[in-house]
Amino acid sequence: MAQYSRISGSVGLITLSNPPVNALSAAVRQGIVDTVEKALGDPQVKSVVICGQDGIFCGGADIKEFGKNMSGPPLIPMIHTIECATKPMVAAIEGSALGGGLELALGCHYRIAHSKARLGLPEVTLGLLPAAGGSQRLPRLIGVPAALDLITTGRHVTAAEALQLGIVDQVTDHATVDAAVKFALSVAGKPLDTRRISTYPCPHVSDVDALCENVMQKVRKSAHGAIAPIACVQAVRAAATLPYTQGMEREKELMATLYTSGQARALQYSFFAQRAVSKWRIPSGARWDTSTPRPLHKVAVIGLGTMGRGITVALAQAGLPVITVETHEKQLMEAKRAVSDMLNRGAKRRGVAPPLDKISYSCNLQDLADVDLVIEAVFEDMTLKKKVFRQLSAVCKPGTLLCTNTSGLDVDQLASQSRNPELVVGMHFFAPAHVMKLLEVVYGPQSSPQAVATAMQLGKKMGKVSVAVGNCRGFVGNRMLKLYTEQASFLLEEGATPDLVDQAIEEFGFPMGVFKVSDLSGLDVGWRIRKEEKLAGLSVASGQSTRIREGRRYSPLADLLCEQGRFGQKTGRGWYQYDKPGGRVARSDPWLHHFLEEYRAQHGLVARHIDHQEVLERCLYAMINEGFRILEDGIAAGPEDIDVIYVFGYGWPRHRGGPMFYSGMVGLEKVLERLEHYYQAHPDVPHLQPCRLLRRLVARGSPPVHKWREVIKNLHSQL
Numbered sequence: 001m002a003q004y005s006r007i008s009g010s011v012g013l014i015t016l017s018n019p020p021v022n023a024l025s026a027a028v029r030q031g032i033v034d035t036v037e038k039a040l041g042d043p044q045v046k047s048v049v050i051c052g053q054d055g056i057f058c059g060g061a062d063i064k065e066f067g068k069n070m071s072g073p074p075l076i077p078m079i080h081t082i083e084c085a086t087k088p089m090v091a092a093i094e095g096s097a098l099g100g101g102l103e104l105a106l107g108c109h110y111r112i113a114h115s116k117a118r119l120g121l122p123e124v125t126l127g128l129l130p131a132a133g134g135s136q137r138l139p140r141l142i143g144v145p146a147a148l149d150l151i152t153t154g155r156h157v158t159a160a161e162a163l164q165l166g167i168v169d170q171v172t173d174h175a176t177v178d179a180a181v182k183f184a185l186s187v188a189g190k191p192l193d194t195r196r197i198s199t200y201p202c203p204h205v206s207d208v209d210a211l212c213e214n215v216m217q218k219v220r221k222s223a224h225g226a227i228a229p230i231a232c233v234q235a236v237r238a239a240a241t242l243p244y245t246q247g248m249e250r251e252k253e254l255m256a257t258l259y260t261s262g263q264a265r266a267l268q269y270s271f272f273a274q275r276a277v278s279k280w281r282i283p284s285g286a287r288w289d290t291s292t293p294r295p296l297h298k299v300a301v302i303g304l305g306t307m308g309r310g311i312t313v314a315l316a317q318a319g320l321p322v323i324t325v326e327t328h329e330k331q332l333m334e335a336k337r338a339v340s341d342m343l344n345r346g347a348k349r350r351g352v353a354p355p356l357d358k359i360s361y362s363c364n365l366q367d368l369a370d371v372d373l374v375i376e377a378v379f380e381d382m383t384l385k386k387k388v389f390r391q392l393s394a395v396c397k398p399g400t401l402l403c404t405n406t407s408g409l410d411v412d413q414l415a416s417q418s419r420n421p422e423l424v425v426g427m428h429f430f431a432p433a434h435v436m437k438l439l440e441v442v443y444g445p446q447s448s449p450q451a452v453a454t455a456m457q458l459g460k461k462m463g464k465v466s467v468a469v470g471n472c473r474g475f476v477g478n479r480m481l482k483l484y485t486e487q488a489s490f491l492l493e494e495g496a497t498p499d500l501v502d503q504a505i506e507e508f509g510f511p512m513g514v515f516k517v518s519d520l521s522g523l524d525v526g527w528r529i530r531k532e533e534k535l536a537g538l539s540v541a542s543g544q545s546t547r548i549r550e551g552r553r554y555s556p557l558a559d560l561l562c563e564q565g566r567f568g569q570k571t572g573r574g575w576y577q578y579d580k581p582g583g584r585v586a587r588s589d590p591w592l593h594h595f596l597e598e599y600r601a602q603h604g605l606v607a608r609h610i611d612h613q614e615v616l617e618r619c620l621y622a623m624i625n626e627g628f629r630i631l632e633d634g635i636a637a638g639p640e641d642i643d644v645i646y647v648f649g650y651g652w653p654r655h656r657g658g659p660m661f662y663s664g665m666v667g668l669e670k671v672l673e674r675l676e677h678y679y680q681a682h683p684d685v686p687h688l689q690p691c692r693l694l695r696r697l698v699a700r701g702s703p704p705v706h707k708w709r710e711v712i713k714n715l716h717s718q719l
């Protein structure tokens with residue numbers, strides 16, 4: 001787990017060896033302890049280089065070991081021994097030095113990094129802090145403000161930035177280990193007193209309390225209830241105000257609270273869930289490791305509205321040649337300007353050249369004859385999309401993959417319009433498409449393994465977290481969201497206000513409450529869909545009660561607001577009021593409260609007191625119940641898929657893992673009991689009826705989330 005050799009006569013070389021990222025498992029830590037002892041005890045060795053096998057220094061502590069009984073040598077004394085060594089210790093950093101990996105490097109006397117290496121202390125993203133001395137050494141090395149930035153955000157820095165900050169001593173474009181060995185030879189025998197970071201005083205900051213308080217306030221605002229960023233500030237403050245040994249005590253104390261917290265469990269689950277979804281498998285038996293994606297030389301986007309433009313930008317930024325098509329020259333030119341602006345802004349931010357030359361613009365569908373993949377992003381209208389699919393099917397070369405960007409339309413219906421339905425998949429992007437990380441890749445019963453693999457790989461290339469999901473109304477994300485927003489409206493009917501509901505949701509950790517999101521995205525979008533579905537507007541069958549549609553409870557509140565022209569931010573009025581159309585700051589609206597009172601009076605509803613707990617239970621448990629139904633239906637392969645969709649696409653607080661993980665944290669019995677309670681109170685809301693899988697899991701003793709797949713498999717085999 002750590003190999004030892006002597007090279008260039010007097011350099012001891014320690015190579016961490018634990019593929020794929022050389023994580024510091026118990027065996028690796030033991031290997032380091034043993035090989036360091038060997039190197040220090042070998043009189044021939046005058047200096048030591050520590051590197052990692054296969055081009056990566058170290059991805060940090062082995063996250064799989066967290067939550068289990070820790071065995072093997074602990075990191076802190078191991079790093080302390082390295083720092084106290086009387087022979088120069090040099091870290092040769094290639095690939096990544098993250099978390100415990102960087103802490104190990106900070107224990108060394110020198111650090112040489114390859115120019116492509118990335119360094120960071122991302123523990124905060126796992127609900128932890130750098131507790132192997134990282135929170136105490138980094139501020140001593142680079143100063144408190146820079147350390148606060150790196151430790152509270154967990155961001156990775158490039159080798160160039162690391163050099164500028166003073167984290168590394170040298171950056172090389174050549175073989176890193178060779179450079180480190182050369183360096184180690186040059187420093188052999190030199191005094192090390194000035195190289196032990198733990199002995200450095202923390203660089204002076206004029207008002208450390210004010211600085212830390214300022215950062216604390218920022219962190220509190222952006223953390224949405226996450227505790228690790230706050231502990232990170234406290235740990236760095238200890239480095240700035242206490243001697244090293246006392247700072248280490250504080251680091252340990254803070255870590256002890258985080259290490260066993262539910263938030264750390266949720267964040268670590270989320271880390272693995274994000275990776276698990278890339279290993280997709282679908283009911284046809286096709287899977288990630290047996291399906292070969294199609295090479296993409298040229299792709300196309302049809303329809304350059306908001307979504308089409310964002311998708312074009314994401315494709316061009318991923319380095320793909322894109323041809324875009326709009327119906328009219330005027331719209332095409334408008335879109336070209338907007339796309340170019342977006343690319344220019346993105347390039348400026350990243351300090352690179354804008355990939356403007358990757359995109360060509362056309363009004364002629366015939367220009368798509370030679371593309372390998374098309375993403376159709378026209379208006380969300382089935383008739384229009386079908387027409388486009390028929391045209392594409394006639395124009396494109398055989399084998400071209402046809403993808404539709406839709407937020408919920410039936411992908412199978414569209415596939416039926418194509419000559420090759422096996423080459424059709426849905427690609428549900430989230431707005432703004434060049435920014436949002438989530439992509440739902442929607443497969444149908446006929447989609448070929450290659451089509452799914454290609455869309456998944458394309459998503460990855462665009463930097464997205466792609467999740468393969470089955471075809472159903474709203475797919476996974478929007479299908480669940482519908483139940484959440486529906487409950488929110490019911491709560492208004494029963495006595496809540498948008499302010500109260502949003503406050504409860506934001507306190508839970510969502511960046512924005514349900515009504516603020518609705519105002520932001522525009523109430524008219526859902527209204528148009530409900531009118532098409534004949535749930536709203538003039539086409540509603542006469543004689544139907546306003547509050548019942550298709551035999552179940554329906555809230556017409558959003559429709560009524562739309563009838564008044566209250567579409568949200570864009571009209572300056574919605575569930576809230578704004579200072580002007582397009583205004584961003586939501587203010588409570590007395591008109592709305594009065595409107596709700598009148599509505600209740602009109603329908604004989606008596607307002608009752610609703611507390612935050614009920615808001616959360618009604619909105620979140622209804623959504624979670626639908627998540628279980630989605631698993632039951634086989635639309636998502638496992639709870640991780642749903643959780644990743646919610647964390648990356650819907651603002652679910654990552655430190656709560658995702659809706660399915662959260663239900664396990666709450667306790668499945670409790671979720672079941674509360675759903676039963678609410679279903680009894682609202683029998684006209686069938687979605688509150690606890691579904692079979694939830695009942696089955698509770699009957700099986702509520703196994704942890706990673707065991708659910710077995711229960712789901714059994715359930716499917718009985719159907």
Ligand SMILES: CCCCCC/C=C/CC(=O)SCCNC(=O)CCNC(=O)[C@H](O)C(C)(C)COP(=O)(O)OP(=O)(O)OC[C@H]1O[C@@H](n2cnc3c(N)ncnc32)[C@H](O)[C@@H]1OP(=O)(O)O
Nearest residue numbers: 020021023059060061062063064096098099100122259275
């Ligand atoms: C009181 C107790 C004191 C305890 C002290 C504990 C101290 C903790 C400090 C830490 O070090 S916490 C860990 C900090 N490190 C990280 O957060 C890094 C996590 N990893 C990454 O960011 C990336 O994996 C990477 C290193 C940048 C590589 O990215 P790449 O895209 O190349 O590969 P992935 O698909 O992400 O990963 C490949 C494979 O490796 C698994 N893995 C990655 N890192 C770890 C890890 N630190 N521990 C265990 N496993 C890891 C990952 O899950 C993938 O596995 P798969 O099975 O192939 O999906």
